[in-house]
Amino acid sequence: MAEFIDGIIKCWQQYGPSYLEGARNTLIISLVGTIIGCVIGFAVGVVQTIPSDKGDPVWKRILLGITKVILKGYVELFRGTPMIVQSVFIYYGARMVFNIHMDIWSAAFFIVSINTGAYMAETVRGGILSIDPGQTEGAKSIGMTHLQTMLYVILPQAFRNIIPQIGNNLIINIKDTSVLSVISVTDLFFTHKSVAGALYLYFESATITMAIYLTLTVTASALLRLLESKLDGDDNYDLATTDTLAHTSGMYTYHPKEKTLEDFK
Amino acid sequence: MSENIIEIQHLEKNFGSHKVLSDIDFSVKQGDVTTIIGVSGSGKSTLLRCINVLETPSGGKILFHGEDIAAKGFSVTDYRAKVGMVFQSFNLFSNMTVLKNCMVGQQKVLKKSKEEAEQTAKYFLEKVGMLPYINAKPKQLSGGQKQRVAIARALAMEPEVLLFDEPTSALDPQMVGEVLEVMKALAEEGLTMIVVTHEMAFARDVSNHVVFMKDGVICEEGTPEDIFANPKKEETRDFLARFIN
Ligand SMILES: Nc1ncnc2c1ncn2[C@@H]1O[C@H](COP(=O)(O)OP(=O)(O)O)[C@@H](O)[C@H]1O
Ligand SMILES: [Mg+2]
Numbered sequence: 001m002a003e004f005i006d007g008i009i010k011c012w013q014q015y016g017p018s019y020l021e022g023a024r025n026t027l028i029i030s031l032v033g034t035i036i037g038c039v040i041g042f043a044v045g046v047v048q049t050i051p052s053d054k055g056d057p058v059w060k061r062i063l064l065g066i067t068k069v070i071l072k073g074y075v076e077l078f079r080g081t082p083m084i085v086q087s088v089f090i091y092y093g094a095r096m097v098f099n100i101h102m103d104i105w106s107a108a109f110f111i112v113s114i115n116t117g118a119y120m121a122e123t124v125r126g127g128i129l130s131i132d133p134g135q136t137e138g139a140k141s142i143g144m145t146h147l148q149t150m151l152y153v154i155l156p157q158a159f160r161n162i163i164p165q166i167g168n169n170l171i172i173n174i175k176d177t178s179v180l181s182v183i184s185v186t187d188l189f190f191t192h193k194s195v196a197g198a199l200y201l202y203f204e205s206a207t208i209t210m211a212i213y214l215t216l217t218v219t220a221s222a223l224l225r226l227l228e229s230k231l232d233g234d235d236n237y238d239l240a241t242t243d244t245l246a247h248t249s250g251m252y253t254y255h256p257k258e259k260t261l262e263d264f265k
Numbered sequence: 266m267s268e269n270i271i272e273i274q275h276l277e278k279n280f281g282s283h284k285v286l287s288d289i290d291f292s293v294k295q296g297d298v299t300t301i302i303g304v305s306g307s308g309k310s311t312l313l314r315c316i317n318v319l320e321t322p323s324g325g326k327i328l329f330h331g332e333d334i335a336a337k338g339f340s341v342t343d344y345r346a347k348v349g350m351v352f353q354s355f356n357l358f359s360n361m362t363v364l365k366n367c368m369v370g371q372q373k374v375l376k377k378s379k380e381e382a383e384q385t386a387k388y389f390l391e392k393v394g395m396l397p398y399i400n401a402k403p404k405q406l407s408g409g410q411k412q413r414v415a416i417a418r419a420l421a422m423e424p425e426v427l428l429f430d431e432p433t434s435a436l437d438p439q440m441v442g443e444v445l446e447v448m449k450a451l452a453e454e455g456l457t458m459i460v461v462t463h464e465m466a467f468a469r470d471v472s473n474h475v476v477f478m479k480d481g482v483i484c485e486e487g488t489p490e491d492i493f494a495n496p497k498k499e500e501t502r503d504f505l506a507r508f509i510n
Binding site for chain 2: 132
């Protein structure tokens with residue numbers, strides 16, 4: 001046991017900064033990948049829920065149809081294949097077939113974003129469809145366009161509903177960026193492999209690495225929960241009235257399920 | 266005789282092979298309060314939804330100030346801003362406060378400034394008795410309150426015509442009155458309205474034109490006097506007999 005603890009201390013003393021740099025890289029790649037992935041996911045999800053209106057000209061409907069098929073293909077392709085294989089395929093494939101020499105960072109951002117985008121597209125689509133269509137009709141009935149309805153009514157609600165999924169994706173990305181070490185991205189897992197190999201302290205280094213991953217994921221989920229409760233706002237509202245009688249009713253304890261306010265109207 | 270705001274000519278609507286509306290003809294003038302009555306499934310909602318272009322008619326025409334609303338180049342969104350709609354299920358925006366619900370259309374569709382939109386919104390919220398609740402979210406309101414906000418949201422666009430699709434049917438009985446009260450006041454101020462309703466007292470006392478629909482056609486229409494005191498058709502008498510009792 002003492003030997004094990006000594007091993008951990010040795011790893012940390014010699015390579016502490018490397019672990020921290022690896023952790024930083026992991027965090028940057030997963031954060032940026034999740035954010036860009038969300039933007040992709042929102043774009044794809046929104047396009048996939050554009051209604052095909054019979055009143056539209058034929059070319060517009062055909063174009064929309066083709067776009068939807070392509071996007072569906074994208075989602076299926078990236079959800080249906082392992083990220084580790086995609087990494088090799090994209091990084092070396094681009095080099096050999098198209099002579100595109102991606103630097104490792106661009107490749108890492110690209111692979112994580114495009115993957116997250118594929119997952120988020122489905123989540124966003126579901127989030128949009130889960131909003132009561134009555135609200136879309138309410139927006140249309142006052143003259144709002146499809147785009148305005150999306151921007152101001154549907155997406156804010158869909159966004160709120162899918163924050164837990166965004167959090168999930170971030171946590172998955174923090175862990176799954178470890179597969180990028182296959183193309184030599186110097187993330188936390190890559191650091192672990194290097195340190196363990198140099199010092200022959202596999203178990204000790206893995207312990208440190210596990211602890212860092214866990215710290216990252218737990219912090220991420222705590223921050224997201226905070227964001228969620230921020231967005232939900234206050235459950236109460238102030239009566240905008242000068243009628244002092246209204247205040248004796250204890251408006252701060254007003255609960256939406258009890259229709260007590262109705263009593264003094 | 267004043268000009269027709271809305272004129273419906275030979276309107277038809279099919280859902281697949283299911284014929285829901287056929288040969289609907291009627292018109293609405295400035296200040297008219299038209300009520301549409303009839304049993305469930307007779308096509309009343311579909312008719313209103315065609316007028317608001319939430320459904321595309323299968324045949325016939327709807328004219329707005331003489332212009333075909335299905336014509337190329339006719340702006341449906343501008344038209345909808347002038348022909349508002351109040352739904353049975355309120356359809357308020359749950360992510361916005363009462364005030365924002367009544368402002369967003371003015372700002373985004375009518376391109377009004379925030380200050381102007383807020384002033385107009387508050388004016389109409391006061392009218393429906395919901396001014397004290399401007400900071401509430403829809404889920405914090407009762408059904409009657411939601412519907413009054415929905416009416417204020419539609420009014421804030423200052424429409425020429427307001428369509429109501431059974432605005433009191435989803436409400437608890439004790440809240441029906443507060444909504445009907447608001448609608449009656451609007452009618453008295455001269456707002457042009459088309460109201461689908463099962464409230465026969467409202468149809469009789471407030472409207473000046475009653476349309477009785479059955480199986481997707483207009484079975485009988487006329488003044489409230491004609492329809493309630495002297496119905497000519499057997500079907501109208503049957504329908505009313507069921508409701509008056
Ligand atoms: N979107 C739809 N698709 C198919 N049938 C519909 C649709 N909407 C309404 N209908 C049918 O049209 C008929 C008239 O419905 P509706 O206009 O809602 O009647 P009302 O409002 O008078 O109760 C009903 O038979 C209904 O089932
Ligand atoms: Mg109906």
